[in-house]
Amino acid sequence: MTTKNKISPQTPSQTVGPYFAYGLTPEQYGYNFKSWVDNKMVDPSKNPNAINIFGKVYDGEGNTINDAMIELWQNDGEKKLFGRYGTGTDEDNQFSFSTIKPKSVDGQAPYINVILYMRGQLLHSYTRIYFSDEQELNQTDSVLNSIPNERRDTIIAKKTNIGYEFNIYMQDANETVFFKI
């Protein structure tokens, strides 16, 4: 019945702009307005499985972007976690999140959805974070395998001694794989 209805055109997207901080990440930037969500998707002091994911966003000239905002969303059927963080309060323009690694669903490699916004993006970008210490599942994952070999590593966070490093490159040789979803 409803399929015969007229389809309404989508509301166009616009940039988040450089001044999103007090609307979307107010406590992080020190504004007197309560944040409804931040980068602590789990409390690392209470959760033995907590992991730290951190990284920077680079523009086409290799400069770090200080007015990007990252949202992480993960749903493995058991745990649903959402986090949000801006790159403008760290002197290295870094973002960081405390979360847990999602479990594998239907044989896929575990991954986290990333939604990326910044001044200069009229439309947000989607990417995914996979994990370097999930080699076996990564090798058989159908999404990873749909990506040209030489670009696959751009969405695999590297395990280091302080967490998982995930840098995002907007353009060129190292350009992060972005998805159409």
Next chain:
Amino acid sequence: MSKLIYSQFDMEVQPPYLAPEYKSTILRSPSKPLIITKKTLSELSGPIFKDFELGNLDHDLTKNAIKDGEPIGERIVVNGKVTNELGQPLPHTLLEIWQANSAGRYVHKVDQHDAPLDPNFLGAGRCMTDANGNYKFYTIKPGAYPWGNHSNAWRPNHIHFSLFGGDISNRLITQMYFPNDPLLEFDPIYNAIPKRGRELLISSFDLSVTEPEYALGYRFDIVLRGHNATPFENK
């Protein structure tokens, strides 16, 4: 309907990543084609706001930052309906809003525009759609302000909106503009949208929402892509 679950951004109304007139897009737009992927559980769901407790004044930007007086400027009420592409209302959708004050100045620490800050106005708030997809909030009409994109560049009056529908594929950040704004035709951010999409971002004056002796009313309806009133958590 299942087809609509997989609807993509409609590039006949959506802006491209690269719009050189808006200079910041040049180094910040992906240069390689996006990779199409099948949606799985994580893409077909998103954060749920039913349990999120809005503050009493979150929907009223004319009051939520008052320190010692009323904010300066023209009080307005903004209302509208949030629907999907089939016209079905989306209940419990969170709208986060932020904007400049009536003088065109953002509270943001790096905004250098030489216009006064208003001690009684933060310019940020949020509201949620009701069971019928309707939302409403109060604010001060934002001013225009200059920016460094090109010589004599001014942003038209606008309010930023951030919305979540039922899943992360209908995530939207947009800007609401005002009717008859002479700056629109010169604005590269607005003009980055294909022509047939542009008018969708202009609110309309709405006398039926205008509150006598208090505030002028504007209507701004929002359509999120995809059909997904509820997350598909059970799949």
